[in-house]
Amino acid sequence: MKHPVHDFLFTYYAQRPAQLRRWHPGYGVRLLDAPSYDGLKGYADGAVTPEHVASQQPLLIALSRLLRATAGRPANFGCFGMHEWAMVYRLSEDETRHADWPLRLGPAGTDEVVESHRIACSHFDAYRFFTPAAAPLNTLSPTASDRPEFEQPACLHAGMDLYKHAFRLTPMISSDLVADCFELARDIRELDMRAAPYDLQDLGFSPVRVETAAGKAEYAEAQRVFAARGEPLRARLIEECERLLAV
Template sequence: MEVLEREEWQARAASHAARVDAYVTPHLERREARVKHPVHDFLFTYYSQRPAQLRRWHPGIGTALADAPEHAGLRGYAERDGLVSVTAEHVERQRPLLEATRRLLRATAARPAQLGCFGLHEWAMVYRLADDETRHADWPLRLGNEGTDAVVESHRIACSHFDAFRFFTEPARPLNTLSPAVDDRADFEQPGCLHAGMDLYKTSYRLLPMVSSDLVADAFALAWDIRILDMRAAPYDFTGIHMDQTGEEWTPVRIETAEGKREYAEAQQAFAARGAPIRQRLIEWCDHLLAGD
């Protein structure tokens, strides 16, 4: 058991908070001003972890904190002999989650990345909808309704991710060549899928406080960048929206063209490569926790 004195673990906690505050603070400012961002709010609204939870640092199993009353009352922790740490009893209660998570992660990692979806899931979510029915009704469709529908109808739709497929419009659902469901993710998930990459963030925070917050922050940063590509390839016209922290404005990935398809597939491959070590670290955490080492 590694023991961190208060000064050391507080420094790590402050460093973690500063890292994620680059994302959290602008979101909270927008929320206070009641200004919505169709790209950057997603990780705070779609996923269940709140900004305050993302900012809170956890060392993970195997590390004890000295003089840490802030952690003593948190779920999964207990104080013994003046040291606060995640308990073996909490890990044991999470065994079903750990086993299911490891099974999904291993199945995903074992498959080659499929790069031929071209982000058409977002297009299928607005297929044959009126302007005021789309998920981002404040923003027009870049090709208009008819042009958007034509893109959907002229392409092979091959969405492997249930949480994207479930938002397809009713007319779009039969167009998908796959039929992923909530209970068979391990049969469909593959590492080239943008949503599978973003969900590494969800997977990591669901394992808190058993895993390190450093891993959660890495997964969050990956999900943030993936979300930008996801929306750049979406059918919406986000002209004037700033897509990254440097202030660079939105430019579309025109997946309806050959050049846009190449751009999307190359970025998709890069994200798959970037997500692979995060997925492997999660697998190793699950192995460690299930072994009870």
């Protein structure tokens, strides 16, 4: 059985565990007596080459733009994790993405929560998984091409995506930064699914009952903590993009 919380970090994100475990020093550092690295993409003579960095200019420019736009936007702590609820709206329990796990409130109760809340998801990769019935309920319409116009620093998915941005910059940046972003993504994912409509108590995840006032307050406070943890990581990624763009 797939793990509904942790498997996400290796299925939704393309980085495999073996890739995560391999350490890279980043551009500007040469490894001595490390012949195994010479067969890796971007390496020659134990170091990441300037030619590889130059070939990644389009990625670096796009990531820098997205990260700067996200960092410069006010944080929104009012979404209350409704994206996960919108992903199961008007579905039967055996049609959901995690059909092995029951909905805490059942299908009818889940639908009622969606219908009684304002849905304001700013993250395209969450919004695109809304059910057809839920998509028109979103007050925003993010697309794959306009992420810098929507993403904001309190969004759980924007926080988890720092890990994606970091490993896409591998091997040009230090694996220490990738690991820090992975740790944040892991912790955020637990909140993401604790606030989701699924009952995961058998796995040890107590629910954050975002359908209640107390649950909303708990969720928003956790968002603030994660936004604060993500801010320096986002800043470090921006610095790395600028450093590499100057190569």
